Amino acid sequence: MKLKICHLYPDVLNLYGDGGNIICIQQRLLWRGIESEVQRCQIGDRLDLSDCDLVFIGGGQDFEQEVLLPDLQSGKDREILAAIQDGVTVLAICGGYQMLGQYYETYDGIRCDFIGALDLYTIGSHQRMIGNTVYRCSDACGGSILVGFENHSGKTWLGPSVQPLADVMVGYGNNGEDKTEGARFLNVFGSYSHGPLLPKNPVFCDHILSVALEHRFGACNLEPLQDDAETDAHRAMLERLGCKP
């Protein structure tokens, strides 16, 4: 059993430890005896997702996101769109999450078209939304509690054809206004949560892995792991933020 993972723009979209999600995914598979292979796709590389099970896209600084837009539009956007329609599992964080949406409009009204895989758009604001977060996943996303850290100024608004990933308990989430966080569409998971997201949220990590494994191999039963370290760190943050575990 082997899971094929594509890490898109690892050198450019590498903010706030997002690469830790890849470390987490690979280790949790390895501990269960499941092989994985990570293909790092950089600017200028050809993107081929025909054989891919899981795509990961992290967040980047504005300068770096400007660097990759022309590359994205040279064909990678169509490849990602097709993969999503085929049910490939995608985890996208912050800048990567915004990029899957329709467009980004800066605070000054300059509009930048994105991939358009998800029915959502982002408007730049002058408010920096920073801090530790707690979200409650919807049942369709595994129903677990997520802890993380967010740092963004873009406000994302969801259209009717995507579901929020979670409800905001502590923090801002998509826009600081409607209490939604992230987006869920087909097998795509989008989130503003850095931290990185997966290591301290092992239940959510395993949920994503199950989705990817089921899509590839049919039924999938992930054996439980000894998650004391992860659970302790998760609980420590919940306690600090005054949330009951």
Place this chain on the structure above:
Amino acid sequence: MMSFLTKLRVVLAILLCKLLRFASRLLHRGGTAMPGRIALKLCPDLLSRLSKGVRIVTVTGTNGKTTCSRMIEEACLEAGLDYFSNRSGANLLSGITTEFVMNARCSGKMKKHTAVIECDEAAARLVFGQLMPSVIVVTNLFRDQLDRYGEITHTLSNIREGIRSVPEALLCLNADCSLTASLSLDGLPNRICWYGVNELTGFRSAGSALSDASHCIRCKTEYDYDYHTYAHLGGFRCPQCGYRRPIPDYAISKVFQMDERHSDVLMQTPQGVIDLSVNLPAVYNLYNAAAAFTASVSFGISQEICCSALGSFSCGFGRMESFPLAGGTRMILVKNPAGCTQALEYLSQVQNPFVFVFCLNDRSADGTDVSWIWDAGFESLISMSDRIGSLIVSGERAEDMRVRLKYAGFSDQRILVIQNPASLVDHLETLDLPVFILPTYTAMLDLRKVIVHRCGGAEFWE
């Protein structure tokens, strides 16, 4: 002629500042920033009044500010200059003002006329114009505490704006850092003295997957590199627009030896080559030494004195600082992925078994976001696994560090969690092995307080 009222305001501000500082020392607080902050409320241009007639070298940049400043201080000391500095590490406008006031008479006349001032990179914009330094060192720019500083390019423009207010100052810039070197692209009138490391032939340069500047800051094309020293530092050049590493005036051109304690190198200067011994280990300290050498010479200190200063230098204050605890303890301050990866690289050269301690805090001086630990290459610790006698995580976010080390490949059973600094030192006292502690800034302050209390050493403001 200063009006009587202005004069009165200055004197009152100085008196108040001195009084507040005296009071906070009585209460055993550092009192490094608060007195200056209040004095500035009373007299907003206090610093620029006091800094007149003082020759100043100032050091800014992401990593190495304190070490580089202290190296320059050592050179000033050996050159017999009567200088003062902000040793306490209070490097914002308020802290720097406190330091100037403490070295001023109540009349506003300065007691000393030379200063070595470390300046926070985000404060450079406000501070430089009031300091009017003769020499400005920019050590490097790395991704650091994005929750506080924002994007790297934002920090860069802060420094640039600061420099704009002092066209007379000589700039000592790191030629190997494409971000720092880009300060020369905007037609600043300042004279520039470049320093760098030409190559590390024969010595492993730390491969880090993470680059903070992979693409040209001018045209966004990916850089080509002739060589890397660490992180994004090295012989960069842009294949598209031609922006490239400037040829340094002062360069470490050969590394003869680099061990756990020091490095022997060859330094190329406009006057010829000289042998230089740096009494600190690790590649990043070669850069600190090159920066300090360049700045000190630019400040008028002879090359011989600079060599002697670097050869006998010991930094202290959490930067490779040694304590007589357990089988010998070294503290290596870490603040961001680039610095942390370098500290781990240094550990890989340690031959004998040791105890590894990581203390992670998330107060505002550390950065409230601890996700950077996932950008540092803790995986390299696995190759030292059989030399690591014990693996300890500490600090307010010890649990996060425990998860990080688990995912780096250590068994969770091996990782000891001791959150509290006093209990950590209690535990270390029972051990015989050498200990390496990697703390974040406030974790270092807390831990240092406990260790100094038990083993002796200077208070942080001394």
